[in-house]
Amino acid sequence: MLASERVLIVEDDKEIQQLLKLYLDNEFAVYTAEDGEEVLRCVEEIEPDLILLDILLPKLNGIDACKKLRLKGKTAPVIFLSCKRENEDKIIGLDAGGDDYITKPFDPGEVVARVKAHLRRAKMNQGSFGESSDGVKTFGSLKINVNSYTVSINNKPVSLYAKEMQLLLFFVNRPGQVFSTEQLYDQVWGTDRYGDMKTVMVHISNLRKKIEENPAVPLYIQTIRGFGYKFNPVTI
Numbered sequence: 001m002l003a004s005e006r007v008l009i010v011e012d013d014k015e016i017q018q019l020l021k022l023y024l025d026n027e028f029a030v031y032t033a034e035d036g037e038e039v040l041r042c043v044e045e046i047e048p049d050l051i052l053l054d055i056l057l058p059k060l061n062g063i064d065a066c067k068k069l070r071l072k073g074k075t076a077p078v079i080f081l082s083c084k085r086e087n088e089d090k091i092i093g094l095d096a097g098g099d100d101y102i103t104k105p106f107d108p109g110e111v112v113a114r115v116k117a118h119l120r121r122a123k124m125n126q127g128s129f130g131e132s133s134d135g136v137k138t139f140g141s142l143k144i145n146v147n148s149y150t151v152s153i154n155n156k157p158v159s160l161y162a163k164e165m166q167l168l169l170f171f172v173n174r175p176g177q178v179f180s181t182e183q184l185y186d187q188v189w190g191t192d193r194y195g196d197m198k199t200v201m202v203h204i205s206n207l208r209k210k211i212e213e214n215p216a217v218p219l220y221i222q223t224i225r226g227f228g229y230k231f232n233p234v235t236i
Contacts, residue, residue, distance in 0.1 A: 005119055007028045007052065010053045011032070012056075020111060035060065038059075040060075049122070050118055053065065053081065054082070056083070062093075066080075076162065081106070082104065083104045100114055100118065121166065139172070164203055164206060167203055171231035176233065179230070180228040204221060
């Protein structure tokens with residue numbers, strides 16, 4: 001892990017903020033912010049590689065801050081921190097563009113492990129993207145430029161969040177292979193010991209809404225009942 005990797009902690013509770021900073025300082029360049037509006041400024045200034053984002057923040061809550069970041073095209077992984085434990089709250093966070101969700105109180109060591117896993121996965125995926133000879137993968141009306149990290153349907157750009165892009169590229173690099181929910185979580189998120197498998201289903205649902213003509217009858221990301229999911233490499 002490179003020491004130059006930047007982690008932004010957005011937390012208004014000073015004790016939690018300092019505890020996280022203490023655990024992360026040895027391996028990352030750590031920055032802090034205390035409200036949702038401040039995080040928008042910090043991201044523009046420092047371009048963090050990962051954001052730890054509390055949900056209950058003053059001025060602008062973490063969910064809305066994450067939505068604004070994604071609309072601005074910021075793709076750094078976002079790990080939400082929250083005292084809310086309901087699955088519905090986790091799904092709201094993931095729908096907003098989050099990549100992971102940690103409930104309070106938490107083990108700081110677990111947070112560090114998840115930060116490392118997300119950064120490692122992002123780095124590995126980005127490293128494999130540039131291996132295409134022409135940089136463009138075409139599947140029917142779906143085009144993926146693995147160099148510019150962009151996607152289009154019928155030549156119209158499609159905006160994907162970081163984990164949606166990573167999930168899509170994991171699939172397209174392995175056409176026709178069937179993966180279980182657990183395998184997808186392990187390969188794309190890399191934190192299967194701690195995570196909720198619903199994370200995968202939420203992201204697949206969101207991805208289908210963006211790239212499928214009829215998400216209810218998907219052409220590209222197909223469900224193999226009783227086994228998992230596979231990517232159908234459409235050529236027409």
